[in-house]
Amino acid sequence: MNEFTLSLLWYLIIGVCVIFYVALDGFDLGVGIMNFFTKKDQERRIFLNSIGPVWDGNEVWLVIVGGALFAGFPDVYATLFSGFYNLCMILLAGLIFRAVAIEFRSKRESKKWRLIWDAIFSFSSLFIAFGLGLVLGNLMDGIPLNDDKDFVGSFAMVFRPFPILIGIFTVSLLMVHGSVYLAMKTEGVLHNRLRVWAKRCMWVFVGIFVFTSVITWIQAPQLVIRFKEEPFFLIVPILALLAILNVPRMFARNWDGWAFLSSCASIVLLFCVFGIGTFPYLVRSSIKPEANSLSFFNASASALTLKVLLIIVGIGIPLVLAYGTMIYRIFRGKVKIDKTSY
Amino acid sequence: MDVVMLSRIQFALTSGFHYIYPPLSIGIGLMLVLFEGIYIKTKNPLYKRITKFWVKIFALTFALGVATGLVQLFGFGTNWARYSRFVGDVFGSALGAEGVFAFFLEAGFLGVMLFGWDKVSAGMHYFATICVAAGSHFSAVWIVVANSWMQTPQGHQVVGEGNASKAIVTDFWAMVFNPSSIDRLVHVVLGCWLAGIFFILSVSAYYMLKKKHLEFSKATMKLGLGMAAIVLLLQLWSADSTSRGVAVNQPSKLAAMEGVFNTEEATPLTLIGWVDEKNQKTKGIQVPGLLSFLVHRDFTTPVTGFDQIPKDERPPIGIVFQSFHIMIAMWGLMALVTIAALYLWKKRRIAKTKWVLWFLIVSVGFPQIANQVGWMTAEIGRQPWIVYGLLKTTHGVSPTIVSSQVVMSICMFIIIYVLLFALFIFLLNHKIQHGPEDEDEAVLQPEDPLYRNLKKATGRESR
Numbered sequence: 001m002n003e004f005t006l007s008l009l010w011y012l013i014i015g016v017c018v019i020f021y022v023a024l025d026g027f028d029l030g031v032g033i034m035n036f037f038t039k040k041d042q043e044r045r046i047f048l049n050s051i052g053p054v055w056d057g058n059e060v061w062l063v064i065v066g067g068a069l070f071a072g073f074p075d076v077y078a079t080l081f082s083g084f085y086n087l088c089m090i091l092l093a094g095l096i097f098r099a100v101a102i103e104f105r106s107k108r109e110s111k112k113w114r115l116i117w118d119a120i121f122s123f124s125s126l127f128i129a130f131g132l133g134l135v136l137g138n139l140m141d142g143i144p145l146n147d148d149k150d151f152v153g154s155f156a157m158v159f160r161p162f163p164i165l166i167g168i169f170t171v172s173l174l175m176v177h178g179s180v181y182l183a184m185k186t187e188g189v190l191h192n193r194l195r196v197w198a199k200r201c202m203w204v205f206v207g208i209f210v211f212t213s214v215i216t217w218i219q220a221p222q223l224v225i226r227f228k229e230e231p232f233f234l235i236v237p238i239l240a241l242l243a244i245l246n247v248p249r250m251f252a253r254n255w256d257g258w259a260f261l262s263s264c265a266s267i268v269l270l271f272c273v274f275g276i277g278t279f280p281y282l283v284r285s286s287i288k289p290e291a292n293s294l295s296f297f298n299a300s301a302s303a304l305t306l307k308v309l310l311i312i313v314g315i316g317i318p319l320v321l322a323y324g325t326m327i328y329r330i331f332r333g334k335v336k337i338d339k340t341s342y
Numbered sequence: 343m344d345v346v347m348l349s350r351i352q353f354a355l356t357s358g359f360h361y362i363y364p365p366l367s368i369g370i371g372l373m374l375v376l377f378e379g380i381y382i383k384t385k386n387p388l389y390k391r392i393t394k395f396w397v398k399i400f401a402l403t404f405a406l407g408v409a410t411g412l413v414q415l416f417g418f419g420t421n422w423a424r425y426s427r428f429v430g431d432v433f434g435s436a437l438g439a440e441g442v443f444a445f446f447l448e449a450g451f452l453g454v455m456l457f458g459w460d461k462v463s464a465g466m467h468y469f470a471t472i473c474v475a476a477g478s479h480f481s482a483v484w485i486v487v488a489n490s491w492m493q494t495p496q497g498h499q500v501v502g503e504g505n506a507s508k509a510i511v512t513d514f515w516a517m518v519f520n521p522s523s524i525d526r527l528v529h530v531v532l533g534c535w536l537a538g539i540f541f542i543l544s545v546s547a548y549y550m551l552k553k554k555h556l557e558f559s560k561a562t563m564k565l566g567l568g569m570a571a572i573v574l575l576l577q578l579w580s581a582d583s584t585s586r587g588v589a590v591n592q593p594s595k596l597a598a599m600e601g602v603f604n605t606e607e608a609t610p611l612t613l614i615g616w617v618d619e620k621n622q623k624t625k626g627i628q629v630p631g632l633l634s635f636l637v638h639r640d641f642t643t644p645v646t647g648f649d650q651i652p653k654d655e656r657p658p659i660g661i662v663f664q665s666f667h668i669m670i671a672m673w674g675l676m677a678l679v680t681i682a683a684l685y686l687w688k689k690r691r692i693a694k695t696k697w698v699l700w701f702l703i704v705s706v707g708f709p710q711i712a713n714q715v716g717w718m719t720a721e722i723g724r725q726p727w728i729v730y731g732l733l734k735t736t737h738g739v740s741p742t743i744v745s746s747q748v749v750m751s752i753c754m755f756i757i758i759y760v761l762l763f764a765l766f767i768f769l770l771n772h773k774i775q776h777g778p779e780d781e782d783e784a785v786l787q788p789e790d791p792l793y794r795n796l797k798k799a800t801g802r803e804s805r
Binding site: 056059060062063064066067068070071072074075077078079080081082083085086088089092093095096097099100103104148149150151152301302304305308309312313315316323326 | 405408409411412413415416418419420421423424426427429430431432433434435437438439441443453505506508510511512514740741742743747750751754758761762765
């Protein structure tokens with residue numbers, strides 16, 4: 001395999017890892033955000049325990065994405081992490097505080113105690129979801145990179161209207177994803193209520209989806225060139241929309257598992273849209289886009305390193321998937337609260 | 343302070359805090375293999391209880407290691423972007439191998455080890471335990487390989503000019519087996535084993551002092567003391583080999599470690615002392631010619647001093663000298679407590695001798711301090727280089743960040759780490775107070791089989 005093919009393959013592998021991360025950690029972040037909408041302690045415990053056994057495994061995908069970027073695209077890793085320094089620190093704080101909140105929340109009966117940790121859990125989930133969306137929005141819109149491929153913008157610059165819109169888009173998407181997951185994991189009255197919430201979230205999301213599409217079409221021409229050249233690609237965003245609209249249909253048939261898969265499919269398709277719009281760039285530069293952007297072929301590691309990595313991944317990913325499947329099989333079914341729960 | 347110094351402080355803080363946990367996982371991992379091996383061999387249920395208890399502690403240290411490791415993953419990119427671009431190609435394969443082979447071997451089989459007691463056969467469970475322990479060791483292998491490449495780079499080619507220069511791997515195995523890899527790996531792993539062994543000794547001594555779980559603590563104490571004696575001896579051999587490697591490959595670091603200013607015949611070894619940088623002299627208790635002997639195996643050949651190293655390539659001598667000597671002092675304390683405890687063990691007086699039990703309880707700190715100052719010696723001793731001879735630390739920092747940002751993030755990390763450390767102590771204390779199960783645990787409930795056990799094992803019991 002030549003260097004070009006190897007880089008392309010590695011670009012796709014990272015794409016798949018990002019999708020795994022968002023589809024998996026996405027629902028537990030969504031559960032965290034949905035935690036804002038209930039006040040009853042029992043319900044909050046059900047929420048927490050629905051993600052209890054799996055959330056830390058889901059976060060491992062973030063480690064994989066970070067490691068894969070460092071290994072396969074060191075320039076992208078260096079540019080993004082140093083360019084978004086403050087955002088990275090906030091995300092890190094969010095990730096750790098969230099983990100601590102999950103761990104500590106149910107350790108004491110005190111109402112105040114639980115309220116504080118619940119607030120930390122919900123707000124950190126919201127910040128992480130929004131922050132991830134903000135990063136994606138910046139990558140779509142392009143950021144100023146100099147000839148050394150270093151970010152030359154300010155922190156305030158990260159918060160431009162378009163990335164903020166993508167941040168909101170991500171939050172609403174993960175709210176759908178989280179509430180569908182919760183509906184799948186609950187029973188009785190709460191289950192019915194969550195279905196209603198999931199549908200409401202879905203309609204909010206559909207509204208934001210349409211709005212974002214229009215704005216992108218007008219404001220971000222670089223993202224729509226490929227769709228204009230090859231209108232066939234438009235089927236991908238349409239399928240993403242249909243997949244999410246499929247959720248209430250599956251609910252009506254009592255197929256909650258399929259509703260969740262629909263929501264997963266929608267995430268996969270939305271990343272395909274992202275990929276079609278931004279390819280071949282990983283980080284698009286708003287200064288001299290042709291020369292300063294980081295693409296899969298100018299930012300990749302050497303062919304030898306990519307080859308070594310490919311062998312490692314070839315052995316590793318099947319192991320990860322087998323392990324993940326086992327954990328999800330063990331913990332399938334509705335949440336039950338007992339004395340060993342969170 | 344400038345961005346470089348602040349970023350160095352931040353990295354020292356985050357990696358130092360991270361490095362409390364992996365040595366514990368590695369050391370306890372080794373002991374788990376031994377404990378469960380004895381159980382498999384003798385079928386003595388006591389060793390099953392011992393293994394079960396320490397598996398829980400292992401899971402806790404592993405979880406903290408992962409959480410703090412996440413910060414490390416971010417840290418290279420956020421503060422050391424230039425360095426990340428430079429080493430990415432080399433680090434990539436090493437860290438990738440770590441992530442997959444080590445981390446997943448560990449995380450994957452941890453599940454079986456934690457809640458598979460009644461689900462899989464005894465042999466299969468032992469296999470899982472071996473995999474987890476091997477995984478934690480592999481993790482050390484790849485991290486130390488990557489770091490050793492920074493000390494003694496090999497198997498690469500530097501391409502590009504100025505800010506665009508980077509190291510490209512040309513020979514993967516030459517990179518992996520660079521001149522310092524094996525020495526440093528052995529030294530690091532032995533240090534990790536000591537961390538685990540003395541942790542187990544400390545908890546055993548605590549139980550003896552409280553007169554609780556006596557049968558349990560005697561068994562772990564016995565094996566722990568035996569292992570401590572062996573590993574301390576091995577560490578002595580490894581330390582000699584590692585230092586002589588440093589003398590050959592990184593003379594500036596060795597000069598700083600031993601406080602050698604002038605290259606002279608029969609170079610003395612300073613046992614205890616301080617460095618007077620103004621007068622370019624190291625004062626203290628010195629043995630003439632001993633350093634020459636340790637490095638060259640004869641008492642006269644001179645050891646390279648600072649006078650032969652260009653001024654702008656000298657590491658800070660005072661802190662490296664003291665870190666190195668504190669590490670050796672910690673070895674001495676560990677040896678002392680081990681000899682005392684072994685003697686009292688032979689005399690069958692250990693459980694009644696309070697001072698030695700207290701000495702053992704605090705000894706949990708000695709290997710931890712030794713590991714911390716050992717890494718300080720290695721990393722500060724490499725200065726002013728971030729990659730020895732190839733890239734200066736001042737050129738490795740992210741060009742996009744400013745001091746105020748780093749000050750803010752350092753404050754944030756301090757808050758987070760205080761919180762995490764409190765969480766660790768809280769959960770650890772809970773487990774130690776709860777102690778090992780006194781009889782063989784009941785068979786799992788059919789309605790919530792694995793769930794309950796996993797929860798128990800990872801310490802997420804609700805109150």
